[in-house]
Amino acid sequence: MAEPVSDLSLWPIGNCQVSALVDGAAGLVWGCVPRVDGDPVFCALMNGERQDEGVWRFALEGQVRAIPRYSRNTPILVTRLEAEDGSAVDIIDFCPRAQRSGRMYRPVAYTRIVRPVAGSPRIRMNLSPMRDHGAERAPTTRGTNHIRYLIGNQPLRLTTDAPVGYLMQELAFRVESDLHFFLGPDEPFTGNVRESVRGMEEATGQYWRSWVRGLATPMDWQDAVIRAAITLKLCQHEETGAIVAALTTSIPEAPHSERNWDYRYCWIRDAYYTVQALNRLGALDVLEKYLAYLRNIVDRAAGGQVQPLYSVMGVAELDEGVAEHLAGYRGMGPVRIGNAAYQQIQHDAYGQIVLPTVQGFFDQRLFRMADERDFESLESVGEVAWAMHDQPDAGLWEFRTKQLVHTYSAVMSWAACDRLGNVAARIGKPDREAYWNDRAAKIRQTIEREAWDDAAGHYGAAFGHAHLDASLLQMVELRYIRADNPRFQATFAAIEKALRRGEHMLRYDSEDDFGLPETAFNFCTFWLIEALHLCGRSDEARALFEKMLAHRTPSGLLSEDLDFENGELWGNFPQTYSLVGIIHCAGLLSRGWDTVR
Structure with missing residues (x-):
């Protein structure tokens, strides 16, 4: 019996070109081609009760148990299927990734190995990719050792050493030796499929273990940090450097809420937090790729407005529609394709372009150091940040029907100008240093005048408003204010009183476009943990961090939201924001390596 996916027991695999989610019983239930924002050819996750369509599953006759695990320090998934008669097989899932011929080999391909472990196992395979966003099953044709699936402009070919006739008719058969499956581009598979797939498995494992070996992890919670880091890297589309939010x-933020959004795009904000987290671990390869993506975004903007999100290819238009043929996660539609938030005004994006780019002027480890031309481009971004620091926007929570001058956006504009002053000093431009420091000082004056509410005794989430949101906790992380400053202490106390729900934190507690929030936002809970630590409540922060780790899925990951009443996870998965919180808080709270010497 296949394990239900309603509890988000999902295991990501990928190679930074394509990705997939595998459920706890080795069913590949979500995967898009030719990249993360493409057609979901595997869409069972969003297919309601039609779980036999849009899936790739191996079912073991008499199956009573499925035990998934990742191969150590890799995204290679090994799921053991066990039957009531004692027979068992391992299903090994991965997307190939390795250095080959001087470049990274990361094909649009999913690779699976079925390995007999005990007894006389018999399996049945259901491979039923869909096309046109779940409109119909992909038509098939067969060859001697392959099956061809006609999917739009991206036909796929399954090459295998398993009996093709059994596979086509979904008949059960005995597994007496390893079986190898390569679902990739519709082109002849060169070489011996058995040797080639085994070679891919070994090379892919070696790549990921080597990558993890280079991470500067904290001493405590290493397993959690490593799994979060690997998954964050899987969220990068390496061809361009873009990093998707999920x-x-x-997957709705709360049951039947219709807060169903397409997160398969690059939010400038989310990507900033992701590279910040991975940079703390020394994963400079992700930062370098992302900086190249940002340079292209800035070039296309030509000194004008930067959108809050783009496609992984940098495309600006992401028109939002509905996949009419998909019922939705647990039947809770709609399934949205595209995201209308690209049309929103979100002024925090300018700071989130400047802050990661600044490292390029200081970090000698980078292959490409930033230069004066990069500084000139960043200055154009800074000018827009300056112009917009006191103008209304949709805010980082992307309100669709109201605009205010959000304090978080203003602080991000301050940070953009402040960091440009630092860069100017670095490259020997004292006149520009004075220019940007002056602008940062003026923005600070505006924030202190407009965001501080004397009557309430704390900063407000928007100029002239006393209501709160959790983003105000980021004022310390952005170096706008110190944690021991009385104004921050008062604001933190007010936020904790208004937005904390036991072990969890809301984004805000006022009505938005869809009513009152029903779930906690996991990233905000990590902001709470960070603030507790910075304000001297480290024991409480550590205990709360342990409780958040206990909410992770069996794969060691988190989604965007959490029901603070019953602990159920909701929202898109895996959510980069949430994984960033794991990495950042582990680094803050961990003991030092010198404690074990």
Whole structure:
């Protein structure tokens, strides 16, 4: 019996070109081609009760148990299927990734190995990719050792050493030796499939273990940090450097809420937090790729407005529609394709372009150091940040029907100008240093005048408003204010009183476009943990961090939201924001390596 996916027991695999989510019983239930924002050819996750369509599953006759695990320090998934008669097989899932011929080999391909472990196992395979966003099953044709699936402009070919006739008719058969499956581009598979797939498995494992070996992890919670780091890297589309917010679309933020959004795009804000987290671990390869993506975004903007999000290819238009043929996660539609938030005004994006780019002027480890031309481009971004620091926007929570001058956006504009002053000093431009420091000082004056509410005794989430949101906790992280400053202490106390729900934190507690929030936002809970630590409540922060780790899925990951009443995870998965929180808080709270010497 296949394990239900309603509890988000999902295991990501990928190679930074394509990705997939595998459920706890080795069913590949979500995967898009030719990249993360493409057609979901595997869409069972969003297919309601039609779980036999849009899936790739191996079912073991008499199956009573499925035990998934990752191969150590890799995204290679090994799921043991056990039957009531004692027979068992391992299903090994991965997307190939390795250095080959002087470049990275990361094909649009999913690779699976079925390995007999005990007894006389018999399996049945259901491989039923869909096309046109779940409109119909992909038509098939067969060859001697392959099956061809006609999917739009990206036909796929399954090459295998398993009996093709059994596979085509979904008949059960005995597994007496390893079986190898390569679902990739519709082109002849060169070489011996058995040797080639085994070679891919070994090379892919070696790549990921080597990458993890280079991470500067904290001493405590290493397993959690390593799994979060690997998954964050899977969220990068390496061809361009873009980093998506999540691998899925339309898992609702709360049941039947219709807060169903497509997160398979690059939010400038989310990507900033992701590279910040991975940079703390020394994963400079992700930062370098992302900086190249940002340079292209800035070039296309030509000194004008920067959108809050783009496609992984840098495309600006992401028109939002509905996949009419998909019922939705647990039947809770709609399934949205595209995201209308690209049309929103969100002024925090300018700071989130400047802050990661600044490292390029200081970090000698980078292959490409930033230069004066890069500084000139960043200055154009800074000018827009200056112009917009006191103008209304949709805010980082992307309100669709109201605009205010959000304090977080203003602080990000301050940070953009402040960091440009630092860069100017670095490259020997004292006149520009004075220019940007002056602008940062003026923005600070505006924030202190407009965001501080004397009557309430704390900063407000927007100029002239006393209501609160959790983003105010980021004022310390952005170096706008110190944690021991009385104004921050008062604001933190007010936020904790208004937005904390036991072990969890809301984004805000006022009505938005869809009513009152029903779930906590996991990233905000990590902001709470960070603030507790910075304000001297480290024991409490550590205890709360342990409780958040206990909410992770069996794969060691988190989605965007959490029901603070019953602990159920909701929202798109895996959510980069949430994984960033794991990495950042582990680094803050961990003991030092010198404690074990």
